[in-house]
Amino acid sequence: MSPEPAQATASRPGLVIFDCDGVLVDTERLATAIEARTLTAMGHPHTQADVVATFMGRSAADAFTLLTDLLGPARALEFDERSTAETREAFARELAPVPGVVAVLDAVEAAGLRYCVASSGSHARMELTLGTTGLSDRFVGRIHSAEAVDRGKPWPDVFLHAAAREGVDPSGCVVIEDSVNGVLAARAAGMEVLGFAGGLAGAEALRQAGATLFDEMADLPPLLGLYNSRSA
Numbered sequence: 001m002s003p004e005p006a007q008a009t010a011s012r013p014g015l016v017i018f019d020c021d022g023v024l025v026d027t028e029r030l031a032t033a034i035e036a037r038t039l040t041a042m043g044h045p046h047t048q049a050d051v052v053a054t055f056m057g058r059s060a061a062d063a064f065t066l067l068t069d070l071l072g073p074a075r076a077l078e079f080d081e082r083s084t085a086e087t088r089e090a091f092a093r094e095l096a097p098v099p100g101v102v103a104v105l106d107a108v109e110a111a112g113l114r115y116c117v118a119s120s121g122s123h124a125r126m127e128l129t130l131g132t133t134g135l136s137d138r139f140v141g142r143i144h145s146a147e148a149v150d151r152g153k154p155w156p157d158v159f160l161h162a163a164a165r166e167g168v169d170p171s172g173c174v175v176i177e178d179s180v181n182g183v184l185a186a187r188a189a190g191m192e193v194l195g196f197a198g199g200l201a202g203a204e205a206l207r208q209a210g211a212t213l214f215d216e217m218a219d220l221p222p223l224l225g226l227y228n229s230r231s232a
Contacts, residue, residue: 012225013192014172016108017162020119022178022199025129026098028056030090031083032200038083044070052200057179059120059152088128097133098196100217105138107221116142118162118175120152120182142166153181156189163189174224183209194223 022028032051039046046054055063067076108115116139119126123145130136130143144165149157163170175186178199186193187210195211197203203213214220 012111012113013174014114015163015166015168015174016113016115016224017159017173017175017186017191018115018117019175019177019179019182020117020121020126020129022056022098023176023196024098024101024117024135025133026096027091027129028052028178028200030094031087032056034086034090035083038079038086042071042075042079048200056201057120057153057177057181057185059146060122060125061146062120062152091129091132095129095132097135098198098217100220102135104217104220105135107226108224109138111224111226113224113226114166114168116144116162116166118144118158120146120158122147153179154184154188156185159186159189159191163191176220177211178206180205180209183211194220196220 018024021031032048035055036046036048036051039051054066058066064076064080067079070076071079105115117126121129123143126143126145127136130139144158144162146152146158149161151157159173159175160170163173170190173189173191175182175191175193176196177183177186177193178196179201183193183195183206193211195203195206195209195213196217197206197213197215198217207213212223214223
């Protein structure tokens with residue numbers, strides 16, 4: 001359970017911004033396990049929790065910089081090749097939407113709320129993950145990547161970019177996040193943040209970063225001023 005009950009928003013937001021990995025698509029559990037195994041096999045023991053704490057929520061460029069510092073340039077490239085190949089195979093076999101998120105998107109659409117995705121991931125990665133899970137058609141023209149900005153999360157740039165492209169003031173945006181870096185980025189952008197505590201980051205870490213917590217996707221619609229999906 002969450003450390004405290006989350007309260008519904010007083011009014012519906014002008015724009016709901018979904019993070020991608022761990023919020024829309026259940027990539028984090030697969031990818032971080034593979035990355036931990038690969039780093040360990042390369043002589044740098046890492047648990048899945050270590051990978052989450054160090055890399056989750058960061059842009060690909062920032063993550064690669066950290067890997068280069070750890071492994072050196074050549075071995076960082078080797079890690080990237082090995083982990084990417086295994087991750088693609090795992091996604092093809094196992095990747096699915098985060099449980100309950102399809103119903104959330106249905107509720108948001110039915111209410112006429114505007115929504116988009118803003119992620120540290122590249123457009124190519126989101127094309128793969130959203131496409132594999134059947135969610136890509138729901139975000140056509142509304143996919144925003146940290147590739148488009150100078151700084152990734154925890155800087156606010158990708159969220160401010162998304163709000164500007166969607167024509168909504170940051171103060172009218174609500175961000176759905178599952179990583180500490182994502183929560184910090186959204187807060188720095190001046191946006192309300194709802195933190196999905198059903199992911200890997202841990203509820204207390206998300207709360208301390210400034211998120212209002214929810215445990216399951218079924219808990220999210222009332223936080224957006226919508227019906228309670230448990231009784232729908």
